[in-house]
Amino acid sequence: MLKKIFLLLFITANLLACAQKADDIINVNEVRRIESVLASDEMRGRRAGTPDIDRAAAFIAEEFRKAGLQPFAGNTFLQQFSMLRPKLTELKYKAEDADVDSKNIIIVTSQPELNVDEKSGYEVVKINAGENLNQRARALVSSKKNVIAFVDTSFAMGFSRLGGLKRSIFKSDHSTIFILGSQPKSFKIKASHTFDETKYTNVVGVLPGKSKKNEYVIFSGHYDHLGVRSQPNSTDSIFNGANDDAAGTTAVIMLANYYKRLNNNERTLAFSAFTAEEVGGYGSQYFSQQFNPNEVTAMFNIEMIGTESKWGKNSAYITGYEKTNMGEILQSNLKGTSFTFYPDPYTQQNLFYRSDNATLARLGVPAHTISTSKMDNEPNYHKASDEISTLDMDNMAQIIKAIAESSKTIISGKDTPTRVKAEDLR
Numbered sequence: 001m002l003k004k005i006f007l008l009l010f011i012t013a014n015l016l017a018c019a020q021k022a023d024d025i026i027n028v029n030e031v032r033r034i035e036s037v038l039a040s041d042e043m044r045g046r047r048a049g050t051p052d053i054d055r056a057a058a059f060i061a062e063e064f065r066k067a068g069l070q071p072f073a074g075n076t077f078l079q080q081f082s083m084l085r086p087k088l089t090e091l092k093y094k095a096e097d098a099d100v101d102s103k104n105i106i107i108v109t110s111q112p113e114l115n116v117d118e119k120s121g122y123e124v125v126k127i128n129a130g131e132n133l134n135q136r137a138r139a140l141v142s143s144k145k146n147v148i149a150f151v152d153t154s155f156a157m158g159f160s161r162l163g164g165l166k167r168s169i170f171k172s173d174h175s176t177i178f179i180l181g182s183q184p185k186s187f188k189i190k191a192s193h194t195f196d197e198t199k200y201t202n203v204v205g206v207l208p209g210k211s212k213k214n215e216y217v218i219f220s221g222h223y224d225h226l227g228v229r230s231q232p233n234s235t236d237s238i239f240n241g242a243n244d245d246a247a248g249t250t251a252v253i254m255l256a257n258y259y260k261r262l263n264n265n266e267r268t269l270a271f272s273a274f275t276a277e278e279v280g281g282y283g284s285q286y287f288s289q290q291f292n293p294n295e296v297t298a299m300f301n302i303e304m305i306g307t308e309s310k311w312g313k314n315s316a317y318i319t320g321y322e323k324t325n326m327g328e329i330l331q332s333n334l335k336g337t338s339f340t341f342y343p344d345p346y347t348q349q350n351l352f353y354r355s356d357n358a359t360l361a362r363l364g365v366p367a368h369t370i371s372t373s374k375m376d377n378e379p380n381y382h383k384a385s386d387e388i389s390t391l392d393m394d395n396m397a398q399i400i401k402a403i404a405e406s407s408k409t410i411i412s413g414k415d416t417p418t419r420v421k422a423e424d425l426r
């Protein structure tokens with residue numbers, strides 16, 4: 001009996017210690033401290049591609065360093081990349097020595113001068129009638145190969161829309177050429193482009209796993225927002241983005257501190273603050289490309305958790321809930337608490353496809369976004385009034401604690417969520 005009581009005391013003490021640890025690290029003062037920096041007027045709305053956002057990046061990197069994370073690659077927490085906006089200045093296409101209308105050719109390239117013929121070593125593929133042109137084209141552009149795709153003439157009407165793929169591109173050594181029509185015996189392509197280049201920075205840190213080093217669990221949120229915009233009849237032109245998404249970034253920083261303190265993660269944890277969500281999602285796309293998707297066990301993307309959800313306090317929703325069993329795992333780890341994760345009630349808004357989880361989800365990763373944003377009634381959404389004063393920081397701390405608690409069996413390797421069936425996605 002005495003033994004049992006001791007055991008009970010021991011377990012209770014352990015549970016209390018754990019809860020205390022969470023309260024030590026994840027609390028309203030810490031939420032306020034981080035939010036006050038990220039959402040301050042000094043950050044000028046953290047617009048991607050401006051010097052303003054670099055101050056936010058430096059702050060987050062310093063938080064990761066203090067937390068004790070390691071860089072993801074190299075010796076910096078700053079993951080830099082460039083996007084190019086190409087402008088076509090010259091284009092010639094000859095098929096068997098006859099000039100072809102340049103409307104029938106679309107080139108996605110980072111090379112200022114491109115000269116290609118049938119002997120250039122490009123992989124040649126066909127996109128046949130009845131295929132999903134857009135999906136195939138996207139896959140080819142991101143395939144990291146030099147490819148020429150001959151596109152069936154049944155796509156003549158929609159062919160020019162492929163031009164959307166070259167509006168803004170990652171700097172790459174590989175080119176993709178789309179040609180409407182069948183493959184001629186010989187051809188010559190000459191293209192010249194100039195480029196506007198913009199540099200972007202994600203902030204990424206990791207906690208290596210104790211045993212399952214090549215199984216990644218990702219925690220992320222975007223730290224960019226809309227910047228400064230002149231407002232009619234208003235003095236406040238700074239879009240602070242306290243909720244969108246300084247809130248998610250705050251959660252990522254606090255979770256990094258929490259797991260480092262626990263120091264018992266069997267899987268490797270990656271923490272990322274994404275840039276450029278608001279201008280096209282480039283940050284999460286670039287970040288996602290650095291992984292083998294088969295090595296990513298789960299992704300918790302956190303987006304706008306600063307207001308109460310439509311169900312009130314102590315609740316949040318998960319986008320794409322039914323696409324994996326990750327939501328069920330999280331919910332079962334919260335048994336006995338007052339916190340509830342619900343399926344996304346705003347499915348008509350396609351949040352699952354629109355947010356930073358989408359790239360990895362399309363590759364099969366159980367990658368979901370956790371949010372409380374009332375998408376039908378969030379008065380400060382994408383307004384200059386998205387300020388710290390509108391946040392419920394106590395509730396935020398509870399949500400971040402719930403994420404910490406609910407993820408524990410995924411982090412320990414006990415639970416592995418089912419994969420997204422990519423072929424079922426839109």
Ligand SMILES: [Zn+2]
Pocket residue numbers: 222244245277303304
């Ligand atoms: Zn956002």
